[in-house]
Amino acid sequence: MENQLDKSRPLALIVDDEESIRNTLADVLDDEGWDTKLAANGYEGVDRFKKASPDLVFLDVWMPNLDGIQTLQILKELNHQTPVVVMSGHGTIDTAVRATRIGAFEYLEKPLSLEKILPLLEHANKLRKAHSRTSQLVEATEMIGRSEGLMQIKRQINMVAPRNAWILITGENGTGKEVVARNVHARSTRCNEAFIAVNCAAIPEELIESELFGHQKGAFTNAIASKQGKFELANNGTLFLDEIGDMSLKTQAKILRILQEQKFERVGGVEAIEVDVRVIAATNKNLKEEIEKGQFREDLYYRLNVIPFELPPLRDRGDDISDLCDYFFQQFSLELAEPQKRLSDDAYLMLKQYRWPGNIRELKNMLERICIMIPDEVIRVEHLKGLLPVDDEPRPTPTLNAQAATLKQAKTDFERAFILDKLEENQWNVTKTAEAIGVERSNLHRKLKVFKIDPKQRG
Ligand SMILES: Nc1ncnc2c1ncn2[C@@H]1O[C@H](COP(=O)(O)OP(=O)(O)OP(=O)(O)O)[C@@H](O)[C@H]1O
Ligand SMILES: [Mg+2]
Known part of the structure; x- marks a missing residue:
């Protein structure tokens, strides 16, 4: 049915446990030119949301099991841009405030009326058009550049993306590690499923299990409701573990176990949950060095590093x-x-x-x-x-040696430093350097002998 939907029509998802509300609302939306998907509870709602990527969601607050607020939290994590209208029959200011804080687009009190709904539809439709414009921009432009270094990465993406293999991306800050991870996901067979990014460095250690694996209601003091973890959210899709080099050793041990078994329990839960996720990890640290320092587990490194991607600095x-x-x-x-x-x-x-x-x-x-x-x-x-900020690591400039005893010595010292500097600038290529400083190549060779500089060894 999914692909029979008319792409030019906007799509709304209605999540409500009352059948009569779902049907009435669907009729109204249909009259206004919208397609609809219906879900009778929060879990079903999340599932439909992942599959159909609606342009607008109507979400009831009072539902058994996963309630509207919890569902809203999950939807916002999956795609924070999708507007979600939260509806309640017995509204309290408190729920309205909570819903808005989590990012609800609007809060509606039941009974619903046309006057309340129509302006929302119009607004959501405008947002939809704006988003489709910007997402086209983003898609068309993901990896800009034609340098050999980047072309190699692109070739690697094309080769590896469809194969489900796990990937470890390394590279300095801002080199595009996340861009690569998203490109791999977009070119994989999982592209219609979720891409869930987790910043491992940002999660406090005591929360990491609940973040990754979820928890049952009542598992700990603040667990007022059950929550799905990132592994569950990424099921059938891609889990992007970012800043993996910044996890504590304890967390590394926990992650390793899950990655090996692809099976886990929620915190406070008994039922084992099995998932199928493709893991892409990224770090700006040199993990080999971290392993040597005892800061990173070698077994985890080998588990993650099936296919290495190394992003060259700009x-x-x-x-x-x-x-x-x-x-x-x-x-x-x-x-x-x-x-x-x-x-x-x-x-x-x-x-x-x-x-x-x-x-x-x-x-x-x-x-x-x-x-x-x-x-x-x-x-x-x-x-x-x-x-342009002042370079924080400027190339050392040759300086005058004022300590030199004679003018001749001072000149020689300067000349040597100058030549070394220029050689480095020209990747220790003698011909290029000679050209750059305006001397004959043979002349420069003679100087190098005198100064006992061996460019081959240095380069
Ligand atoms: N090849 C590219 N073409 C266009 N934009 C790019 C490219 N590579 C990176 N960018 C942009 O540069 C910024 C940094 O990229 P990204 O967040 O992927 O880097 P990162 O390696 O994950 O950085 P960090 O280590 O700081 O998390 C983003 O805004 C991204 O869109
Ligand atoms: Mg990043």
């Missing part, structure tokens, strides 16, 4: 900067409804030479700042000077 894929700038300038100009900016040649060179410790995220933030603060359409070096 400074090693300077060829991507031009494409990325065009792309981000285009994105921001659309958002701000302003003409698209571009870089002058020397401004571009300046960006290419910068180290980008924060990688693509840093570049993106800087370009956004430029779009907001600089009215000119062409961005020149002068504009960048105030914006």
